[in-house]
Amino acid sequence: MQEVHEDTERCVRAVRSKDARFDGWFFTAVLTTRIYCRPSCPVVPPKAENMRFLPSAAAAQQAGFRACKRCRPDASPGSPKWNERADLVARAMRLIADGVVDREGVDGLARRLGYSVRQVQRQLLAELGAGPLALARAQRAQTARLLIETSTLPMGEVALAAGFASLRTFNDTVREVFAMSPTDLRRRAGSGGPASGVLSLRLPFRAPLYAEGLFAVLAAEALPGVEEWRDGAYRRTLRLPNGPGIVSLRPMPGHIAAELSLTDLRDLHTAINRCRRLLDLDADPEAVDALLAEDSALAPLIAARPGRRVPRTVDGAEFAIRAIAGEKAADLAAKHGEPVDDPGGGLSLLFPEPAALVDEEPVAALARALDGGDLELGAGSDWNRARDRLAALDPAKVELIAMRALGDPDAFPRPGSGRRWRPWRAYAAQYLQDSATEREIA
Known part of the structure; x- marks a missing residue:
């Protein structure tokens, strides 16, 4: 063991x-x-x-x-290690969480990482005590439990949506992992959820969380049709592997309330993972704040509003395009975005894929690099390679994209080096944002 x-x-x-x-x-x-x-x-x-x-x-x-x-x-919240690190194991864990093993198998995971299957398996076993198939199986079990407890879908549909190859495998796995049959698990939860439509979930996090600052950034940046702030919740469209989705995220005491409307329930875990990444919910705020508070200039800001998170993104390519397009991003979305139906609000568009923007300035070069695979900003991307490629496209935006799209916790999109705040410069930048003492600290 x-x-x-x-x-x-x-x-x-x-x-x-x-x-x-x-x-x-x-x-x-x-x-x-x-x-x-x-x-x-x-x-x-x-x-x-x-x-x-x-x-x-x-x-x-x-x-x-x-x-x-x-x-x-x-x-429980995920380990912060997978978002803080950029090595092979961390990249593999981010890809597994995004559903790559279920969609493409272990061969696909290894191919995306640029390593052999044997190398990937060896390193995951050494650090995590389980290989990619076992890690993906645990993830499927979690997805199955969520669907069992939050919907009234027939168990056959739950098994398919959770990624199981057969109903028998689904039943065996649920019994083995939870020591209960799927039917008993649903009965114990007292599920009154929908057979289809919106799924209501709770997203846990490590306290403290300064939710006001996090959601204020997302609301201020909301792109018409793609995102909105409605009735105290941040809502947006999601481009998922098996079809579009819509999510509503609302800060609550002790958790984030999420409502998900998915075209295909197989995308449930991927959607949850992307929302957690967007809100930086797997961070370790006490470790971050403890180190940054050693700086006497940052200490009062942390004491006043502890638990700041770095607002990230549900789609690295989308954020990079928006960062470089600036005010033109709304026009690009309106012109090339794909229509979606949102009975519960005012969302109407999926942000366009890079392939649709290869002739649109000022993002044409970036879109071509993303579409052709020369630049990868997904969950398992190589941070160093991505930074080098971004530097050739728009050096002024490298740190911002590294912070928000790649999730690098040490990116610092501000003047100066911020060296004394390493390895948490991205979090230091959040404390500096809109601060009355910003000029004196920088």
Whole structure:
């Protein structure tokens, strides 16, 4: 059984104190009950000698442990490591979360990463205790549980939407992971969700979260037809692998309320992952704020509004095009955007794909690079290669695109180096934004 490479005593302390800050960082497998939990599980902690600490839910499942019914460890925030790092394992995890293994298999994952299947499997096993297929299987199980509990879809449709090859595999996996049949899981949840249409979900995060600042940026940048701020919620259209979708995101105490309307339910996990990425929900705000607060100039800003996140994007190519197009982005969307129907609001367009913009200035060169594959800004992109290519296209926008589209936490789209705030310069930039003391700090 592959254990995490962390201080065991620190993990034990986190479990005993039910510290939610460590949810997603590691999972606690209990040898006596064969159940795995998140660190903040509300049950009485087991004896230290009966605990083992695993780096992923997939590793716990592969070792024969079942998910706790109380703390629902599969629904904990994701590990911040996959958004903070740009190495092979982090890129692979972002791609798996985006559904690449389900759509293209392990061969497709390796091809996107530029490594052999054997290299990818070896590195994932070494760090996470599970290979790409096991990680994707754990993800399918989570998607299945969400659909079982939030809809009244027939189980056959749930199995298909979650990516299972057969109803039997779906049933076996749900029983193995959750120690309940799909029917019992639905009965226990008391599902009253729709058979189709809008799915209502809760997106967890690590506190604190300064939601006002995060949503203010998104609302201010909203592109007519593609995005809107309506009745206290940020809403936008989504271009997903199997069809368009619409999401509504509303800040609530302790979670983000998400309402998803999807053309194809197979896109559920991908849509959730992209929304989490947009809102930077898997960040570790205490670690970020603790380091930045060592700077006496930033400390009062952090004390006043802790938990700032970096607003990112649901589509890296879209953000890059909008960043370079500036005020012309709305015209490009109106001219080339694909129509969508939004009975619940005023959305009408999917932002155009790069192929539709290869002759449109000022984004023609960028669109050609994106369309031809010379520039990759997706979940598993190579940050260094992308930066080099962006520098040749528009050097003034490299840091902004790196921060918002690539998700680089150390990007710094401001004058000066900001070296003293590394490796969290992107978060420092958020604290500096609209600050009354900005000139003195910069």
